[in-house]
Every structure is written in C-alpha cells, then in structure tokens.
Amino acid sequence: MAVCVAVIAKENYPLYIRSIPTEDQLKFHYTVHTSLDVVDEKISAMGKALVDQRELYLGLLYPTEDYKVYGYVTNSKVKFVMVVDSSNTALRDNEIRSMFRKLHNSYTDVMCNPFYNPGDPIQSRGFDNTVSSMMVPAC
C-alpha cells in the first residue's frame, strides 16, 4: 500500500500531501517534489501525442533505494503522485493504475463541490477517506 499520496496543482504546488505518520513527513515532501522533474519531462514528451490517445497514468517515475514513485496526470494537468514501499512487491502496475483511477474519481468529486475553489488545498473528508483506504499499512 502507498506510504504517501500527493495531489499537485497544474502550477506544481501541492494541493494535498499525506504520508504515513511513522516516517519523516519532510522526506516524502521532497520525494514528491523531486518526482515532478520526471512528471514534467513525461508530460512535455506526451504533449506531442494526440489528446484522445493520451494515457493519464505515467507509470513508475523513478525508483529510490527504499521507495517507488508512481505518477498520474489528469487532463487538466493536475498530478497525482504515489509513493510505495520498494519492498512491497505484491503491488502490480495494474493495481497502482486502479488506485490512481480511484483517486481521480475522488478528486473529481472534490472538484464538483460548489464550495471548493479550484487551486485551494483539498480539505475533504471523502477524499481523506479514499486516501486512507490506500494507505492502510500492509501488516
């Protein structure tokens, strides 16, 4: 399961970051932030492809010694980044993909809230619950 889930705005500032409480939160912030280098590169490479053929899931961004970082970008260029423990080999690409899709759906619900201003940090119980369900510790 994920150890950190982040939603990044189009302008690359964080809308939502949550990591497991047992580890240093700052470390995950840096991990997510640095992963945007790869996201940016992938998006700019993708820009040439046709819009309807665009795959939202960016796949593995880069592996570190301890974690794997996955990325996903919506059509409005909002990015989702998920950090997964490297030792967790049970998670397949397909599962990561479906987790992102779930996250995207939940994010869409947040956006549909008329009281939510796009671009503001996400404060939503529903979204929190979705993220929590992805971050249930494996043990």
Place this chain on the structure above:
Amino acid sequence: MSPTQWDFPVELCCRPMAFVTLTGLDVTYNAIHRAIWDAFCANRRADRVPISFKVLPGDHEYPKCRTKRTSYEWYIPKGILKTGWMNKHLNLVPALVVVFYELDWDEAQWKEKQSECATRVEIVRQSLQGRNTKVAVVLIQKKTPLPPGEDLIASERAAALCNACDLSGKSLFVLPHTDHLVGYIIRLENAFYEHAQTYYYTEIRRIKSHKEFLNKTTHQLLFVRHQFKIAFFSELKQDTQNALKNYRTAYNLVHELRAHETNMLEIKTMAGFINYKICRLCFQHNTPLDAIAQFRKHIDLCKKKIGSAELSFEHAAWMSKQFQAFGDLFDEAIKLGLTAIQTQNPGFYYQQAAYYAQERKHLAALLCNHSPSVTYPSPDPLETPNGALDFYGQRAWRQGILSFDLSDPEKEKAGILALQLKERDVNHSEINISLLSSAVAQFKKYKCPRMKSHLMVQMGEEYYFAKDYTKALKLLDYVMCDYRSERWWTLLTSILTTALKCAYLMAQLKDYITYSLELLGRASTLKDDQKSRIEKNLINVLMNESPEAEPDCDASMVKAAQRLWADRVSLAGNNVFTIEVQDFITSVDLILGSETGRCVILNWRGGGGDAASAQEAVQASRSFKRRPKLPETEVHWDSITIQASTMIISRVPKLCVQLRHEPPALTNEIYCLMITIQSQEDTVIKDVKLTAGLKPGQDANLTQKTLVTLEGAEMCDDSSPALLTDIPVGNLQPGEKLDMPLYIRCGTVGTRVFLVYVSYLIDTSVEGKEIVCRCHRDETVTIETVYPFDVAVKFVSIKFEHLDRVYADKPFLLMTDILSASPWGLTILSSQLQLSSSVTPVDELESHVENVVLQTGESASECFCLQCPPIANPQNAVATGSYNISWKRSSAGENVPIVNTVVTLPHVMVESIPLHIKADLPSFGRVRESLPVKYHLQNKTGLVQDIEIAVEPSDAFMFSGLKQIRLQILPGTEQEMLYNFYPLMAGYQQLPSLNINLLRFPNYTSHMLKRFLPTHIFVKPQGRHVDEDSIEAA
C-alpha cells in the same frame, strides 16, 4: 585506518595489461637504448597492443615463487585474496622477460659474445625459478639484415645462439638499429604480446588444474580465490568475455561462503571488488543494462549484511563506496559515448552514496561518542607486522583466523574501540558534500531542477552541521526562491528554519530579519508557538537587543553567537537595513522599528506596475479576480493593489456646437462651414474661445493646401492658416446662440477632418466651494473635397476630324468641354481663352458659355477657330495657351467670391507642308448642271516644285479639264487648275479625286494632301421647271 580505507585499490580499478620487462637496456647512458625504450613507451595509442613495459636490470630479482603444492589435503586457506596478489601480477611478475643484447651476425668475437648472451639469459632464468614466465632475446644490430635465407652465416649463427641460450627460434629477435625503428618495435611488441598471452593462458590452465583437488568444506575460500584469479588472468590476456564470465562465477561463489559477523567485512570487500569488475566489464562491453542489473543484485544481496553492530558505520561507508564507484563507472562510460536518461543517470548513484555517507555520519555519531577519558588502546590493535593486511577485508588483530568464535574477546573489544575512535576523526561532512556536489552536477545535466535543489538543500544542511554557516546560507538562499515560486511551503519552511539558525549563529542581522519575517508570514507552516517565539526574537532585534537562541543549535556555537550579537548591539550607527522584497519598477516601503534603535525598511518594488502606463492601471482595476475567502483577521496580500495612475476628466460641458454645411467641398472654392454655438449653462459663461480648422495630426500636405478664416470670404488668401486657435468670442448668456461662418479653402482633393473646439470658463460650486471651471466641447467633421468639373480639350480640323498635329497656316478648331462633377449646381460666369504667341485666332474669341448653369453630369462646350503660323523648329510641340473658367456654386451667396479655374491647354505639334492646296467650289451642285471647280496649288517652299497631277474619274461626274498633267511651280507662286464637273447623280456624291504627286517631297503622299480637299459634294436633283427649261432647251 586512513580515510581512504574504503576506496578500491588502484590495481583493481586499472585496466590490466600484460606485463613485460625489458632487460639489458642502458637507458641512461646509451643513446641507442634510450631510443629503443622511447619507441616502446611513447605514443602508446589504442591501436598498439596493451602491454605495460618496464626496464629492469638483467639481474633483477623477481618475487620468489613458493614451491608448488602437490596436494591440498591438509591445506586450510587463511583468507580469500591476498592484498598483494593483483599488484604482483600487474607490476612484479612479468609474462615475458626480454633480454636485449648488442650482437651483429658478422661479429668477430662471436664465440665470446654468444656465451655472454647465454649467461645473461641464464641469470634471468635463475631469478624466475619455478615460474612459467617466458624469456626472449633481442639482438640489437647495426646492420640492416639481408632477406631471410640469403645470409647463411646469420641462419647458422642464429641456430647456434638459440641452442646456447636454450631458446626456441620463435623467441629470438633481431632489431636492426636503422631509420625504421618504430616499425620494428611495433612488430616486436606484437610478438611479445603473443608470448604474454600464451603465458597467461598457461597460468589459467594451471589454476584450473587445482580445482579437482579442492573440497567444498575446507576450501570454500579457494574456490572464490581461484575463480577470481582466472578472471584476472583472462583480463590480462585481454579476454574480457571470459573474464566477465569468471568474475560472475566468482561473485556467486562469494555469496555462497559461510558468512559470520567475523568474516562479513571480508566477504563484502571481495563481493564489492568482483562486482566492480563485472560492472566495469559490462560498461566496457556496452551492455549498461547488465551493469545496472548486476549492481542492483549486488546491493540487494549486501544491503542487509551489516556485520558487527558496533561497527555498523563501516557498512554504511562500504555501501556509500559501492554507489559512488558505480556512479564513477557510469559517468566514465557516458564520457566514452554512452547516453544516460533522466531517470537513469549517475546522479542517482551519487545521491545514494551521499545518503549512505549521511547514514555513516549518524551511526558514527551514535557509536563513537566515547567520553574524552577513553584513550586509544595500546598496543595498537590495528597495527600489523608489515604495515598492511595480508588478506583483503580482514581484521588486523585476527588475521588469518577463520574460526567464527572469538578466541580473545579483550583483543576484539580493543580492536573495535580503535576503529570507533578512528571513525570519530573522519570528516564525514566533507565526504557527504563532495558526493552531493557530484550528484548535483549530474542532475543538472539530466534536466532535474527539483532534484538538484533538493540536493543543494542537503548540501546546505551538511555545511550547517559542519559549522560552515556562510556556505550553508549561500546554498539555502540560492534554492529558497525555487521552493517559494513553486509554493511548496512545507519545504520552504524547513529550509528557512535552517537558514534562520545559520543567520542567528553568524549574527547576520539582515538575513535574520528577512528569514524571521518570512517564517512569520502565512506561507510558513510553523506552529503558532514557534511563530510567536520568532516574533519575540524579531521584536528584540528591532529593539536593538539580542534574540534568543534558535532551538537545536550546537551549544558551543550558540555561545560564540551570543558574543557576536552582544557586539552587534553595542555597535553604534548603521542600524538601518533595507530589504528588497521583490524586483520591480515602482515600490512600496514599510518601515519597522525606530531609527533610534534599529530600523528595517521593507521595500516592495512593483505593485501597480509602471505608473506611466495608464492602460495597465485601467486593466488592473477592471480585471475581475476571484479572491479566496480568508479569516477576518487576515488580509489577502494580493488583493492590495496600488493604483499608480488615474484618469482626470474635465467637467461635462453644457454647450451645444452645431455645424451646418453642404458637403462635399469643391476644389479651391470658399467653402462655408456654419458654426452655431449655443450655451445651455444656467449662468453666464465667460472667456469663450473657439479653435477651428484642420484637425492637427493629419498629413502635412493637407495643412499647406487648406486655408481657413473667419474674416469673411474675401479674406481667405494664401496667408491664412490651416487652424485658427483660441479666437476669443466673449461671453455668452444662458441660452444665447452665436453663429459663426468658417470659410475654408481646400486646394487639393481628398478627405480632411476639421475640428471645432469651444472652451469656456464657468463659476461653479463643488462640495460647497466656488471654483472656476474650464469646460470644453469639441466637434469634428470630415469633409471630402472633390473637383467641381472636368475640362476636356481637343483639336480638330475644319472638317471636324481629329488632329494629332496641326499644319502651319491651316486653320483648325479647338474644342473645350466642361463636364460638371459637382453634386451641386454650378454657374459658369464666363470663360476666356488666353492664346500663346504661337497661335493666332482666325475669328473673334468670345465666350459661348457665359452664365450657363450646369447640373451634375451636364457639360458646356465651346469651339474656337485658330491657326498656327509656321514655326522654326517643327520637332517641338508648341504651347497653345490656357483656358480660364470663372465659376461659383449656384447656391452661393453674393458675398462669396467667384472662383477662377485655369486649365492649361495641351501642347500641339505644328507641321509645315511644302504645297498648300485649296479647292474653290460651290456649296452644292445640281444634276446635269456644270459645276466649276478651281484648285489652287501654292508652293510654300523656296524651291521649284515638280508636280504630277492626275484626276481619277468618278461615276457620279463627268468632267472637263486636264486629266493628267505635270507642271512646275516656282517658289512662293500659286498655280490654278480649273475643272468643270458635270454631276450625273443626285445625293451626297464623291468628287473625282485629285492625285497629286510631289516629286521633290516623296514623304508627302497624295493621300495626305487629299485631306485638304473636299471629297464629297451634295448634288441636288433637277427641279421640275428646270426640267421644263431643259426640255425647252432641248
């Protein structure tokens, strides 16, 4: 324990090359030998065989070879690989020893020389006792050798020499010392290379042959050792494929070894060595993915093999080194042409190396914090008899002991303590920073700006720990703006916190204030208690007092900082700090503190943008920005806008300006624009001024061709301006109306914009105050100017035929045609023809169009009969004069002056003809009635003219007279020809034509001359009584 303990030995990292020693060369005193040696070692490019050469004396002692074991049965190895082994085979034990000897085939004292050579060979062999090293002899000869087989003495003596030295023929070489030395040397070294390869091949075979004697229980270490040696010899043999294969086997064998805390370091060291070799060869074989896969496998296998917990910093150091070495290999491969990508580049390995270096620092801090009373153990447990370890990766105090049980726990303790104390002295920060900066350089190259920033933060933090606050601050300050602009507040807060500590510890006032302010801001994610602590400190600083220390700072540095702050406080003057918050053009200053204590000026530049640009201000005020809702106590910073400019609009005038006119204007006419000004104010308006005329800013030519005046139509002359400014009109009572005609004269056609601007003063009250207010009303009108009429002029002959030229002394007609183009009626008052001297009128030139009124599209025509006297130069056209038309609008009043339009008449060519011909005939004829015709032929030249005349008959006429004649006309005289024509038919009949042929002037054809003669005549039918008369006559 040196800080380079973890570095790989040089002999491991170099590229192994066959080792060949050269003996018998005196490179110091013998020039020829020197030249030979230079040829061997100079210019060793990639195309030369990989051999490392060394010059040694002939009696050099090579490392002794231990007696070969015949059985491994009772042999227990003491370690995996001896520390000296690689160096021994790279630099000490040669694959081939070459004996150089100066000897020519025709040497007089051949016998003596031959035996001396044999002795030298023997000495070398002695010193290589037991080794398989090859020996070769090179004879340095002064003479160029003959082709093989031709020199019988040579082949005979060569055989004898081989025999004496116990050499095979393949090991004897001749090196003639001639011009082609380098060529010979290259051939020689190729031969040496073959010998060396054979040597390494036999060495590999020899090691392989041991295998069958080994057993898996006691000789596990030997399996690894032998496999490693085979691989290494393969490398020396330049057989990199087999070397790689054998290293891979060796790597697997290393991990099969029974591991225990006591030998963990040895296993990891060897695993690291072998892994390094494998990765290196993979990169060399251009299979970088294999190298990466091997390295990952290596790390995964070794990551958890920490070994002794008390020395766990050693594991971190080792891990760091593994990553660093791989990064170096990767980087080197890139320099040789490999392409890396953003997600797979050496930077990641350096970064990981730095991570482990950091880990090592933490572990060292944890494990090595012995109190100062703990002294380094004596005797030094790390000291060995020969100053170095026997086997790689073993402990100095228990070398060669394979048992997992610790025989001497006291010694073990001392050893660990010694290592810990050594580790304490290591400058971890330096290692860490150098690794981080390597990583930064890589990430910069592979478009990872955020990763780069992150690493720079780490570097800054490392400098902070290393107490180099200046460098720390410099790095942190550099990356801060990246995080700020990307709005990652959590990260920015963390960086700012460290930066604030640095600023505090250095007592850098300006930085301290800047970071404090930023940390107090809304972007900072600090907790309120932290914020209030910082705020208190900031207020202290502004009061010129020392702030409290930042938490978690090094105690000794805090003491130093407090002294610095005390100094700052006591320092007088220079207590004003200006902090540039942004970089723009206009600015806002916020001053904190007081000038007596300490004073900070926050300078925001920008805000309203450029004050000069009014447009921007308008845009700014109009732009609709959604502002996020904030708690009542907070102000949204971005919603504070600076209105740097505003538009000032004058009071709305209550004045009516009306314009009446009849467009379009006609060229040159005095056009009347009636301006009506009516006051609608409640009170009297004063100082009314009128500005009227051509609106400024139009084409400069229009200004010159437009004249306006208010002074009545007569006054509009060339001195009038295009724009009348500030004409005082006086005062106007409420409701009073004023008419002012403006006379405009437009000299050219085109569109003009005219401006009528009326300004006035009025007393008015604003917010209870009486003020004099200036108001103005302006009107613009666009007036088109068109030509009033078109004048067409043409020349025609008396017969109304078009003329492209006129003939001297022959009358012609000038026809003028005035076509009205004006939409309004035009009255032509008169017209006048002004003739030039070269044209004379035939009759009176009176105007036929006086007082004619022309409506649009109507035209008035005139016709004048003129004549041109002969002119001197018939090539040039002559001016005919001008046509003056006086006109005005039919609607214009009496006072409007008449406009005179002068039309210049076209030039015309005047041609003189040599013979004038004229016909005298009645205006009509009558059928069967004689019609006398007289032709006058006048010679206009100064020559006698020969003329042939023939009359062509016509069906309608009979005639009498000379039908064909040739005659001469004297200069200036006239000849008459008389004919009697007798018309036969009634109607418009063609006359018999007169063909005249001027023999002297063939250019003037009969056809041309005929133009001056009538061609037809009207013949009336016979009247009835005439009929009777004729009958009577008959």
